[in-house]
Amino acid sequence: MNEAHETDDVPAEAFSGVHRGPLREGEWVRLTDAKGRRHNFELVAGKRFFSNKGHVEHDDLIGRDEGFTVMASTGSEYLVFRPLLSEFVVSMPRGAAVVYPKDAAQIVALADIFPGARVVEAGVGSGALTCSLLRAVGPYGQLTSFERREEFADVARKNVGQLFGQHPPTWSLELGDLQEQLPARGLRADRIILDMLAPWECVDAVADALYPGGVVCGYIATTTQMSRFVETLRAHGGFTEPQAWESLVRDWHVEGLAVRPGHKMIGHTAFLVTARRLAPGERPPRKTRRPAPGAYGLDYTGPRPVDIPSYEDLLAAEQTND
Secondary structure, X not given: OOHHHOOOOOOXXXXXXXXXXXXXXXXXXXEEOOOOOEEEEEOOOOOEEEEOOEEEEHHHOOOOEOOEEEEOOOOOEEEEEOOOHHHHHHHOOOOOOOOOHHHHHHHHHHOOOOOOOEEEEEOOOOXXXXXXXXXXXXXXXXXXXXXXXXXXXXXXXXXXXXHHOOOOOOEEEEEOOHHHHHHHHOOOEEEEEEOOOOHXXXXXXXXHHEEEEEEEEXXXXXXXXXXXXXXXXXXXXXXXOOEEEOOOEEEEEEEOOEEEEEEEEEOOOOEEEEEEEOOOOOOOOOOOOOOOOOOOOOOOOOOOOOXXXXXXXXXXXXXXXX
């Protein structure tokens, strides 16, 4: 919360979603039992929270400072806190799969999302990454999100509003295709984040919208999609050499002399690809490393996208799997 920018009609919490002081009706809380089982819910005066350990009165939580224990009707204890952003996004209602905190953190850091940045996001999903981007751009930045599907946009709008307490004044959510909307509206951006089935279709529009030195970041599910996106960025010629990676997260069990890796881990969630926009008319240094023989076929004369299914084919396959 940045108290320096608090006004009568726009509370400081609206810029961060972080609240201080006693718990209030309408806020979300996170109850954790002795075994680490967690429950998130919204505080409503007069209601009860039920679990296999009995019930807890919401009124027993409202008005108290977070970080306390409360006893359920059966005598079991719960630890009560407001959920962190990373905890909120993995438990909020979903319209589409969420961007996991480990990936959102890397996007914010490695795409260098800074306070005051103008950021464009394509594919808002359930709003998980949107929350992190809004936190990062701060009260003087601007996030414009494009979503093709109205039902996803509705879920994201509710989730973001739940976290921030209102529709953030720094956020614009638009229904439509980024590939069409960016040129039509003449938007310029410092950073563009693509979370969509066919990000390679937007490369030309992204190149026109990014300021020189700006970063494009793709959040990509499969190796074939990653390959085509990387090759399209190379073939365009107006970006630096794309960087592609994934991250794996493993927790550790630490108890006395029993110090060992945890039995569970967060493995593959998605690939991340970043590249920076060159100045107009500039080209990256010519690569001296040659691709493997036959990597692009006998007719290869330079970088070009590999031949994989179109966006329509990918969408049809996704709907069939659903």
